[in-house]
Amino acid sequence: xxxxxxxxxxxxxxxxxxxxxxxxxxxxxxxxxxxxxxxxxxxxxxxxxxxxxxxxxxxxxxxxxxxxxxxxxxxxxxxxxxxxxxxxxxxxxxxxxxxxxxxxxxxxxxxxxxxxxxxxxxxxxxx
Numbered sequence: 001x002x003x004x005x006x007x008x009x010x011x012x013x014x015x016x017x018x019x020x021x022x023x024x025x026x027x028x029x030x031x032x033x034x035x036x037x038x039x040x041x042x043x044x045x046x047x048x049x050x051x052x053x054x055x056x057x058x059x060x061x062x063x064x065x066x067x068x069x070x071x072x073x074x075x076x077x078x079x080x081x082x083x084x085x086x087x088x089x090x091x092x093x094x095x096x097x098x099x100x101x102x103x104x105x106x107x108x109x110x111x112x113x114x115x116x117x118x119x120x121x122x123x124x125x126x127x
Contacts, residue, residue: 007047009037011057012112015050021110022048025077026064026118059109061089063117071104071120083108089115101126 012018019031019038031038037049048062066074075097078085085108087093097106103121110116 005046007039007049008062010048010050010060010062010114011053011055012050013052013057014111015052018111019048019050022050022116025074025081025116027070027073027077057112057114059113059115061115061117063119065122066118066120068104068120071106071118074118075106078106078108089117 015038016031019040023029023031023040028040028042031040031050033039034049037051040048040050042064084094085106087096087098087106089107091107097104100123101121103119105117105119107115107117
């Protein structure tokens, strides 16, 4: 068997609300509870397991490969919710998307400050 990512834990201040935020924005199925987690299932069988904590949240980066059609749909929801977005992870290019490697990418934050990214082509694939 090849090594594959199965799940990752996302520290959050509100596991139900923030799992739903990600699922709704990304067009994924409703989050499901599992033990202390609210789990968001992606189409490649990786789950984001939201775990509530009272500790200070350290923002992480989560990138999602999407099709061109999915990019348009998700980006439409980002704009409809008037969420700030950037062309870069350092938030230096506000209100823009990037077109690296002939694809499109955009970064936006979840309510806890985790940086979410959608992209249509892997970086380095257009060399």
